[in-house]
Amino acid sequence: MKAVERVDQFYLLKQLPKATALLCKKGIVQDASCSWLEIFGQSLQDKDHQTKIFSLYPEILDLEKKLKEYAPFSLKHKIKSSKGTRHLKSYFAPWFDEKENVIGTIVQTDDITSEVEKEQQIDWLNNVLETKVEVSKTGWWEYEVDKEKLTWCKETKRIHQVPECFEPTVIEALNFYKPGYSRNKASMLFHKVAVDHQPYDAKLMIVTFHDEERWVHITGKPIIENGKAVKVFGTIKDIHDEVMAETKVKENQQLLSTLVDSLPLNVYVKDLESRKILVNKGECNFLNKKAEQLIGKTDFDLYNEETAKIFREEDLQVMKHLTPIIGKETASTVRGKTVYFLTSKIPYFDLDGKVCGLIGMSLDITNIKKKEEQLRNLINITSMQNQKLISFAHIVSHNLRSHSANFSMLLGFLNSEKDPEERKRILKMLSQASDNLLETLENLNQVVDINIKTSETKTPLNLKNNVLKVLENLSDLLEENKSQVINNISENIEVNCVPAYLDSIILNLVSNAIKYKSPNREPLITINAVKSNEGIMLSISDNGLGINLDKYGDKIFGMYKTFHNRKDAKGFGLYLVRNQIEAMGGSITVQSEVDKGTTFNVYFNEES
Template structure:
C-alpha cells in the first residue's frame, strides 16, 4: 500500500488530467476521477470517489457492463460510444476506451476508463448524413437528376434520377449524341443542340424547358440546365442538372386554362369586379369595370387609383372605405354607394368589398364587386313618386269627405241655432236681423259648396288655379259669418289681429276649413268659468307667414296627449259633439299646402295653434 502522501499526489495528478479519466476497483467503485470527467458528466454536486459506477450511471447499457467485465479479465482497448444529456438538456457524445488497471506487479487491480468528447465530430457526421438524405429525398421528390460529360475521355455520366427520368435500363451507356436524340424532334432537339454547341464554343451556360421522349416512348417535360467546365483555362467537359417538370407543366397548363375560363366568366358577369392593392391601386379589372371607367383595355386602368377616374369626393370616400377594410379586415357588404365620375355622371352601385389575405393571414389587398343599380334606383324613385301621388290623392279624397261632413255640419248647426232663435223671438227688429243672418248663412253655405267643388277639381288631378293668393283677414271674416250663430250663442269674442293686406299662397277651401275647425273647437271647448276669447293673429317669423289662433279655453295636457293631438278620432275633452276628426283634417290640409302646424297649451289656461306658411 502506498502511504497517504503518495496517494494524495496520485489523486491530485489524476484530477489535473485534461481528458476525462476514471479509475475503478474490481468492485466497480470509483478510486480516482479527473476534474474534467466530473465536469463533463455534471457530477459536481455528487460524491464520486467511493461510489459504484452502477449508481453513477444507472442507465448504462449492458454491453458496456460486459466490456468492464472483460477488462477485469485482461481484455484491452475495447471502445464504445454513448450519448449523455446534460442538466440543461444539451446532448453530448463520448467515446470510451476501456483498459485493465495494473499495479506494479502487473496484477489487475481495476479498470482505467478514458473518455473523449466527440460531440462535434458526431454532429458533423450526423449533419452530413442528414444533408445527403435530404438531397436524396429532394432529388426523388423534385425528380432532379444530374449529369457530367468528360470531354477528355468522351464519357457521359447520368445520375440515378436522370436514368429514371429517361426510363433507360441499368446497363444503358449514354453519350452526347444519344442524349440529344431523346429530345423531341423539332424545337426541343434544335434548342438543346444549339445550347450544347454554344456552351462548348462560347462558354455559355443554359437552362431550357423542353420536351423529350423516354426510352419507353413517354413524352415528358424537363428543365435541362448545363454549363461548361474548365481546368487551367482549358475546356474539359460539361456539368448540369435535369429535372422532370411534367406534372408542374401539366398543372401550369391546367391553371392557365382555368384562369382563361375564370377570366371569361368574370368578364361575362353583369358586375364590376376589381382587385386593389394596399395603396388602392387597381391590379385586376373585368370588362364591366373597364367599360364603366371608359377604358379601352386593362392597361389604361391597372396601377391607377380612383382619383384618376372619379370626382375628388367620390375618390376620397372610396379610399376611406378601402382603408377600413385594409386596416381592420372588416368586410363591406351590399352597401349602396354613389360614384361620381370626372364628367359629373352619378352612378348608383350595390357594392361589396372583401379583404384578401395571404398564406400568413396578412392582408395584401381587397376584392371589390359592384352592381350598377342606377336604373333600378330610377324605377324605385318613379314608384315612390307614384306611391306619393296615390297617397296624396287618397288623403285629398279623405279630406274632401271630412270637409263635406264637418263643414256642412257646422253650417247646419248654425242654421238650426238661427231658426231656433227665430222660433222664440217676437221682436220684429230682431227677427229681421235673424233673417239677415240666415241670408248670410245661406250665402256662406253656397260659397262653401263652391269651395268644395274646387276641392273636387283638385282631387281629380285638375289643379285649375287651386292654389291662390288668399287674404287671411277676408277668410277669417267669411268663417266668422258662417259661425255667427255659434259665436252669438256662446258669447264668444273673436279678435281679428291680422293685417288686412296679409296674404298666403294656399287653397281657399283648406284655409277656411282650418279656421272653421280651430274657431269652432275654441268655442266648443271653452272654459266653464269664463266667456271664450279667441285671438286670430297674423305675423312673420324667420321669413314665414304665421297664422295663430289662441283661446282661453280648457287647454290640453300635451304631455299626455301631445303625440295623439292630430290623430283621427282622438278626443281629449268630455263634450257631446266631440268627434276627434277636426284637428286630423286640419293637419292634413295644412301639410297639403306645404305648411306646418304646431300647438302649445296649458291646462286651464288655453291653447294656441300656429300655422307656418312658406314665403
C-alpha cells in the first residue's frame, strides 16, 4: 500500500508543470518531473543509472556543502547546448518526512533565459545611453512633481562640477544659474513647464560648484498623466566652449569688419568672375552706392568699358598667375571726375589653399597727386625763374660789355689821333656810344622793375576799354600805315592786370603788327578775347611778314633779338611783353607763317 502510494506520489511528481526534482541526502536524483529532466537532458531514473546532482551543476563547486546545510537557497546557472545558452535559476529546499526529518532536497528549476536576455538588453541600452551622454556631454535630470524629488544624472553633476553624491533640491539646482538674467529665466522656465506644461529650450549661464561661469543649453518637458504633469524631464549640455568660440568668431568678424570699414582705403573682394563679393564703406562711398547694390556687380557695371577692361585684365593676372599687384597707380573716372588711386590686388585663397578670387585695396591719392602737381609746378616756376635770372645776367653782362668795349676802343683811338677832323668823328661816336649805353641801361631797368614788382597789385580792368585806349594812342601810326583794326572784344570782359603792363602788352603787340607789315598788303589787325575755364585769352593777329618759327621759334621773345631788317627793330618789345605777362602769372604764345601773318595769344592769370 505504501509502495503504491509512493508510486503515485512519484507519478504525480512527474507531471508537475514546474521543473522539480527530489534528491536523497547523498545528492542523487531520486525522481524528477519530466520538465526538469528535459531541462537537464536526462532520461527517467532507474536503479542502475543514478544521477548525482553535482554533475549537473558543474559551475557550482560548493553545492555539496550547501546541501548539507539543509537550508533553502537559490542559485543561477546555465546550460550550454547546440541551441544556445539557457539561463536557469534553481531553488533548493530541504525535504522533510512526516516527522520533520530531513530526507533529502527538493529542487525546482526555472528557465530565466528571456529575463536574462532582457536584462542584458537593458544593460546594453544603458551602456549606449551612457556613451551617448559621454560623447554628447548632454546630461539629463528628472523631477518627480509629487515627491518634489530632483534627480541628476552623472553628466549633469559633472557639468555642475559637483561630487557624484550630490543630490540637489530644485532651489539648489536653480541657484546654480548665474544671478540675474540666467537665474530669473531658469526659474521662470521651470515654473512654466511644471504648471503650464510648456516645454523649453534655452541657453543660459551657470556658475558651477567651482565658481566657474559656463554657458549651458537646457531643455525641459513635462511628462503628463491624466492631464497632470507627474514628472519633468530635461537635459543640460555644456556649450561653453562652443559659445565662447562663436563669440570669438563674432568678435573677430566684428573686429575685421570694423577694421575693413574704417580703413581709409577702398577695400573689395572679388570672386573668380570679378564679381564683387565684399565691399567696405570706403568703396561704397566712392561709388556712391549701397553695399547691396555693389555685391555681385563687376567693373563693367560700374565703370566705362575701357577702364573695366583694364581692371579685368589686372584681376586675371592676379588670379591666374597669383602675382599680386602692389601699389600700382591707376586713374579712374567716376561721375566725370578723375580720381587717382594707389591700387593693390592680392590673390584670395580659400581654406584649401585654392585661389577663389582677389582682395583689392585702393588708396585715393588724388589730393596727394594734386599737391605733387602743385609742387612740380612750383619747381618748374622756380627753375624757370632761375633760368631767366641766369639769362638776364648774361644779357646784362653782354650788353654792358659791348658798350664798354666800344668806349675803350674809341678812347684808344682818341688818345693817339692827331687829326682834328678824325677826333671830331671819334667824339661823335663816343657820344653815340654813351646814348646807346643809357638806352640799354634804361631797358634793363625796365626789366628789373618788372621782375621786382611781381607783387604789384593787379586790378580788374575792362579789356575792351584798355584796347581802345591803346588804339587811340596809336591812331597816328595806324592812319599813317592805312591799317585796319577789327576789335571783336565783347564789352564785359575783365582781366586782372597791372594797368601799365596791360597797356605795354597791347601797345607792343599792336605796334609790332604794323612795324612788321607786309609790303604787299595794307595791315589788318584782328583782336579777339576768349573766356574759357583756364581764364581769358587775348589774341592779336596780323597779316604781316610772319616769321619762320622753325628757325627762330625759341628766340622770338629773347632780348635784342631781331629777325627783320628794320632800322627801328630793337629786339626789346617782345622780351618786355613776355616778362610783364609772366610776372603777372600769365603766358604768351605765338603762331606765325612767313608772308601770311602772326598771331600772339596772351593768357591772363585770373588769380590775384
